[in-house]
Amino acid sequence: MYFCGMNIEHFLSSSLSPIINELFGLTTNPNDIILQKTKKEFEGDYTLVTFPYIKAAKATPEKTGELIGEQLLKHHSSVTQFNVVKGFLNFSLSNDFWLTEYKSISQMSNYGIKEANSSGKQIMLEYSSPNTNKPLHLGHVRNNLLGYSVATIIKTQGHEVIKVNLVNDRGIHICKSMIAWKLFGNGETPQSTGMKGDHLVGKYYVEFDKAYKKEIQTLIDGGATKEEAEKQAPIMLQTQEMLLKWEANDPDTIDLWKMMNGWVYDGFGVSYKKLGVDFDKMYYESNTYLLGKEVVQEGLTKGIFYKKDNGSICIDLTNEGLDEKVVLRSDGTSVYITQDMGTAIERFKEFPKINQMIYTVGNEQDYHFKVLFKILAKLGYSWANECYHLSYGMVELPEGKMKSREGTVVDADDLMDGMVATAKETTKELGKVEGFTTEELETLYQTIGMGALKYFILKVDPKKKMLFDPKESIDFNGHTGPFIQYTHARIKSILRKFEGNLQSILISDHITLHEKEKELIKLQYEFPYILEESAKTFNPAVVANYIYELTKLFNQFYNECPVLKEENNTIKEFRIKLIDSTASIIKNGMTCLGIDVPERM
RNA sequence: GGUCCCGUAGCUCAGCUGGAUAGAGCAACAGCCUUCUAAGCUGUGGGCCAUUGGUUCGAAUCCAAUCGGGAUCACCA
Structure with a gap:
C-alpha cells in the first residue's frame, strides 16, 4: 500500500477532510486521511476505507461511503464516479485529470530527480572497505553495489554525498600473505605470473594457511596440545615478528608491504572499474589505526571510561x-573500536559540514556499531545521532556461509567474467546485433552481464x-536486469524510427486514454515518491x-497499443511522448542501481 | 545462556507505518512472431503467510509465547 503521490494525495485529502468533517462533525485534518490505490479487481483510481468514520457517521460502512462519495462527486469536477464495496469507497478521476497530470510529467527533464541545492545535506557514506590480503568475493560485491547505489539514490534527493573507502591495509592478516610470499613466492610478481595482483596476494594468504596447518599438525604429532601448537608454529611466530617490524617502521618490511599492497590496489582498481563503483576519498587504516587514543584519555578524565586493575580501559x-x-x-x-572512534571524530573535523555518516557494513557487525555510536554519544558528540549503520545481510551459498580460508567463496572477478560471458553467449544466440562494431559488442556484453548481476543483488531488501546458487x-x-534493459532498448528502437520531432510534440487535450496508458501515467507519477x-x-x-513494475506494464502496453502504426496522429504523438518518458524513468531508475541501459540489444 | 535479525507457492523474492479474493519471476503445462525487437505477451495449476494465543469491526502486517534458522556477546578486525 503506497502513498499515492503527494499532489494527488494532498489534493484529495484536502478535499475529503472538509467533507468528512462537515458530514460527521469531526475535526480530521488532511494528513489523517489515508488513501490507497484501488485494487485492480475494482473499478476506480483511489480508495478510502470508511471504517474509521462509521462511529461518527452512525451509519453502516456502505452508507458512510455513499455519503462521502456523493459529496465528493458534487464538489469535485475531477472525480467522475464512485462505488462502494463493503467499507471501501472507490472513486475514479477523470480522463482529463490524468492527461493534465501527464503533461506536467512529460515536460520535466529528469522527472523525480532533484538537483543538488543549498538546502540539501552533505552526507558521508562509507562502503567497500576491503582487506588487502585477498581478492574481493560475492559478499564484497553486495557491499559495493549497495553502497554505490544508496549514494546515488541519496543524491537524487538533492543531497551531496561523499563516498569514502576505508581500506584495511595493515595487521596480522596482511603479514600472513607477506610471510608466505617471502617463504614460498620465489619472487613471483603479477607481471611474471600474469595474475591479477589481488589474486596473487590472495594465493599466498591461502599458502600461509596451508603451511600453518601443516606445522600445527607436526607439533601435535610431536606431543604438543592443539593450543600450544597454534601458538608455537614457526610461521605464526615469524608473522607476529613481522607485524612488530612493520609497526617499528622497518624499511625492508615496509617496502615489501608497499609492494604487495600495490599489487592488490592494481587488482582492486580493475574490479572496481568492472563493478562501476568509485570513491571520493580513500582512507587507509595504516594512517588511522593510531587515532582514538587521545579520545580515550579524554573520556577517562571525564569519567566515561575507567581503568581496570589490569590496566585496560573500559566503558x-x-x-x-x-x-x-x-x-x-x-x-x-x-x-x-578505538580506531573507529578516532576515525569518526577525525572525519567530522575534516568535513565540518557533514550532517550524516553512513557505514555500509554487514549485519554481523550490528553490535559493534551500536556500541560505537553509544560511546560517541556519551563522549558528547552531538553528531553521534546522525551516524547510521547501513547493515546488510550475508550472501549465503547453498552449502552455507562463505569462508575464504576454506575456499567456499565465489570470487568477484570470476563471477563478473562469467556473467559477461553468458551475456555474450545469449546475445549471439539471439542474433539481433547486426551492425555493431566489435567494441560496441564488448560494451554491450559488459552492460548486460553486469546488469544481470547487479539487478539480481539489488532487487532484494x-x-x-x-x-x-552458483x-x-x-x-x-x-524479473531481471536484462529484461529491463531489453525493454529500454525496445522503446529506443521505436523512438529511432519515429520520423517526427519528439521535442516539438504538444500533447492534445482531447485524448481518451487507453487503460494501459492511464496505468502508465499513474505509475510514472509515483516515481519521485519511490x-x-x-x-x-x-x-x-x-x-x-x-x-x-513499470517495465512490465510497458510491455503490456506494447502488446496492446501500437505506437508507430497508430493511424490517429494525435494518439501516435501522445504515445511517442509516453514511451519516451517511460524510457527515461527506466534509465534514471537503473542509474540509481548503477546499471546501464543500452540503446539497442 | 543474554541480545539482535529472519521463517510468505517446489525455488528466488515482493507485500509488513493494520484494510477487499496474499502478488511477481523461475520451474511445469497450454496458447501468441507475414504487425513497432518473442531477452516479450496471454492463460492454467501451485499458499493453514512456521505454530499457538492476544489486540481490533478487520492481522501475512501490531503484541506475547513456542518451534525452526542465522548473527553476535574478544585485550581479532
Missing part, C-alpha cells in the same frame, strides 16, 4: 542493555540475507522493484 554499557567494552588494551594499544546461473528472463522512499530507507530494492 560500562550495561545500563544501556549492552556489555562492558574494552577501548584500550592493557599494553596501551588500540582495539578495533538489503537487510535480508540472500541466497546465491550452479543455477543468474537468469536473463523475467525515490524518496528508497532514499529514506536506504533501500535500492524499492527502486528496483518499481522499475520492474
Whole structure:
C-alpha cells in the first residue's frame, strides 16, 4: 500500500477532510486521511476505507461511503464516479485529470530527480572497505553495489554525498600473505605470473594457511596440545615478528608491504572499474589505526571510561542493555573500536559540514556499531545521532556461509567474467546485433552481464540475507536486469524510427486514454515518491522493484497499443511522448542501481 | 545462556507505518512472431503467510509465547 503521490494525495485529502468533517462533525485534518490505490479487481483510481468514520457517521460502512462519495462527486469536477464495496469507497478521476497530470510529467527533464541545492545535506557514506590480503568475493560485491547505489539514490534527493573507502591495509592478516610470499613466492610478481595482483596476494594468504596447518599438525604429532601448537608454529611466530617490524617502521618490511599492497590496489582498481563503483576519498587504516587514543584519555578524565586493575580501559554499557567494552588494551594499544572512534571524530573535523555518516557494513557487525555510536554519544558528540549503520545481510551459498580460508567463496572477478560471458553467449544466440562494431559488442556484453548481476543483488531488501546458487546461473528472463534493459532498448528502437520531432510534440487535450496508458501515467507519477522512499530507507530494492513494475506494464502496453502504426496522429504523438518518458524513468531508475541501459540489444 | 535479525507457492523474492479474493519471476503445462525487437505477451495449476494465543469491526502486517534458522556477546578486525 503506497502513498499515492503527494499532489494527488494532498489534493484529495484536502478535499475529503472538509467533507468528512462537515458530514460527521469531526475535526480530521488532511494528513489523517489515508488513501490507497484501488485494487485492480475494482473499478476506480483511489480508495478510502470508511471504517474509521462509521462511529461518527452512525451509519453502516456502505452508507458512510455513499455519503462521502456523493459529496465528493458534487464538489469535485475531477472525480467522475464512485462505488462502494463493503467499507471501501472507490472513486475514479477523470480522463482529463490524468492527461493534465501527464503533461506536467512529460515536460520535466529528469522527472523525480532533484538537483543538488543549498538546502540539501552533505552526507558521508562509507562502503567497500576491503582487506588487502585477498581478492574481493560475492559478499564484497553486495557491499559495493549497495553502497554505490544508496549514494546515488541519496543524491537524487538533492543531497551531496561523499563516498569514502576505508581500506584495511595493515595487521596480522596482511603479514600472513607477506610471510608466505617471502617463504614460498620465489619472487613471483603479477607481471611474471600474469595474475591479477589481488589474486596473487590472495594465493599466498591461502599458502600461509596451508603451511600453518601443516606445522600445527607436526607439533601435535610431536606431543604438543592443539593450543600450544597454534601458538608455537614457526610461521605464526615469524608473522607476529613481522607485524612488530612493520609497526617499528622497518624499511625492508615496509617496502615489501608497499609492494604487495600495490599489487592488490592494481587488482582492486580493475574490479572496481568492472563493478562501476568509485570513491571520493580513500582512507587507509595504516594512517588511522593510531587515532582514538587521545579520545580515550579524554573520556577517562571525564569519567566515561575507567581503568581496570589490569590496566585496560573500559566503558560500562550495561545500563544501556549492552556489555562492558574494552577501548584500550592493557599494553596501551588500540582495539578495533578505538580506531573507529578516532576515525569518526577525525572525519567530522575534516568535513565540518557533514550532517550524516553512513557505514555500509554487514549485519554481523550490528553490535559493534551500536556500541560505537553509544560511546560517541556519551563522549558528547552531538553528531553521534546522525551516524547510521547501513547493515546488510550475508550472501549465503547453498552449502552455507562463505569462508575464504576454506575456499567456499565465489570470487568477484570470476563471477563478473562469467556473467559477461553468458551475456555474450545469449546475445549471439539471439542474433539481433547486426551492425555493431566489435567494441560496441564488448560494451554491450559488459552492460548486460553486469546488469544481470547487479539487478539480481539489488532487487532484494538489503537487510535480508540472500541466497546465491552458483550452479543455477543468474537468469536473463523475467524479473531481471536484462529484461529491463531489453525493454529500454525496445522503446529506443521505436523512438529511432519515429520520423517526427519528439521535442516539438504538444500533447492534445482531447485524448481518451487507453487503460494501459492511464496505468502508465499513474505509475510514472509515483516515481519521485519511490525515490524518496528508497532514499529514506536506504533501500535500492524499492527502486528496483518499481522499475520492474513499470517495465512490465510497458510491455503490456506494447502488446496492446501500437505506437508507430497508430493511424490517429494525435494518439501516435501522445504515445511517442509516453514511451519516451517511460524510457527515461527506466534509465534514471537503473542509474540509481548503477546499471546501464543500452540503446539497442 | 543474554541480545539482535529472519521463517510468505517446489525455488528466488515482493507485500509488513493494520484494510477487499496474499502478488511477481523461475520451474511445469497450454496458447501468441507475414504487425513497432518473442531477452516479450496471454492463460492454467501451485499458499493453514512456521505454530499457538492476544489486540481490533478487520492481522501475512501490531503484541506475547513456542518451534525452526542465522548473527553476535574478544585485550581479532
